[in-house]
Amino acid sequence: MSVALFTHPAALAHDTGEGHPECADRVRAVLRALDTQEFANLLREVAPLAPVESLRPAHRQAHIDAILALPADEVTYIDGDTVFSPGSLEAALRGAGGACAAVDAVMEGWAKAAFVAMRPPGHHAERERAMGFCLFNNAAVAAFHARARWGLKRIAVVDFDVHHGNGTQDIFWDDAELFYGSSHQFPCYPGTGRAAETGVAGNVVNAPLPPGSGPDAFRAAWSARILPALAAFKPELLIISAGFDAHAADPLAQLRLKEADFAWITRELLAMADTHCPGRVVSLLEGGYDLTALAASAAAHVRVLMRP
Numbered sequence: 360m361s362v363a364l365f366t367h368p369a370a371l372a373h374d375t376g377e378g379h380p381e382c383a384d385r386v387r388a389v390l391r392a393l394d395t396q397e398f399a400n401l402l403r404e405v406a407p408l409a410p411v412e413s414l415r416p417a418h419r420q421a422h423i424d425a426i427l428a429l430p431a432d433e434v435t436y437i438d439g440d441t442v443f444s445p446g447s448l449e450a451a452l453r454g455a456g457g458a459c460a461a462v463d464a465v466m467e468g469w470a471k472a473a474f475v476a477m478r479p480p481g482h483h484a485e486r487e488r489a490m491g492f493c494l495f496n497n498a499a500v501a502a503f504h505a506r507a508r509w510g511l512k513r514i515a516v517v518d519f520d521v522h523h524g525n526g527t528q529d530i531f532w533d534d535a536e537l538f539y540g541s542s543h544q545f546p547c548y549p550g551t552g553r554a555a556e557t558g559v560a561g562n563v564v565n566a567p568l569p570p571g572s573g574p575d576a577f578r579a580a581w582s583a584r585i586l587p588a589l590a591a592f593k594p595e596l597l598i599i600s601a602g603f604d605a606h607a608a609d610p611l612a613q614l615r616l617k618e619a620d621f622a623w624i625t626r627e628l629l630a631m632a633d634t635h636c637p638g639r640v641v642s643l644l645e646g647g648y649d650l651t652a653l654a655a656s657a658a659a660h661v662r663v664l665m666r667p
């Protein structure tokens with residue numbers, strides 16, 4: 360099964376500064392893990408720059424303009440942990456562009472699934488603001504691209520990053536033809552993602568998990584809540600916000616997943632995609648801050664996407 364891997368060296372030039380967990384070594388670790396013989400059949404593709412117009416359905420013009428206006432020759436702290444450096448604009452535009460190109464790859468049919476290994480991540484970026492390491496919401500930009508370019512009606516983003524994707528929820532909230540489903544530690548950053556947050560038409564499904572939750576609670580949340588809602592939604596395209604920071608070794612949160620759990624949810628989501636949208640899956644790297652766990656978990660995820 361052909362799986363495309365989209366990336367670009369620009370991802371390494373987004374410089375968050377010494378000691379920042381969201382660092383270039385994350386993408387290096389993922390790419391190194393995918394550079395072995397078992398991944399030799401990945402179709403290695405360049406993540407293109409997103410045209411600025413492609414950001415507009417997901418973000419207010421004022422937010423786009425504010426990012427574009429940031430100085431290109433010095434470091435700006437947008438908030439306490441969201442950094443814009445000289446390399447950040449190209450990295451962010453190639454992250455969004457890679458997500459859109461991944462949609463095109465699965466819609467054109469030359470790839471069955473696609474994984475985008477870029478940074479900065481995207482799921483905390485709201486319609487009107489950057490936050491939580493994220494500048495543009497790559498998953499939302501890709502969803503609107505799928506709607507505009509390919510005429511898809513029902514598009515789902517599912518998110519197993521340990522943090523709630525407040526940005527994707529914000530952007531999708533009042534659009535009943537967009538679905539957002541997330542499992543995440545709660546309470547935790549960013550503070551959203553209660554089960555009672557359901558969107559305008561039940562199109563948002565949140566499964567908060569208390570700190571310390573392990574594989575059983577994670578799998579139960581997906582099996583009992585998110586996957587049935589996703590099946591009822593009948594997506595025409597499945598976009599995964601693939602964060603691997605729910606791993607037991609991750610320093611930013613306290614869930615206790617292992618590589619096998621990321622493989623499990625990937626298999627479940629592929630089965631869902633096979634039923635509803637002839638297997639079309641686009642997966643975007645979000646978080647994951649223990650480099651060893653991140654690399655092993657991303658490899659486990661892509662291994663299942665390739666389903667030998």
Ligand SMILES: [Zn+2]
Nearest residue numbers: 520522604646
């Ligand atoms: Zn995260």
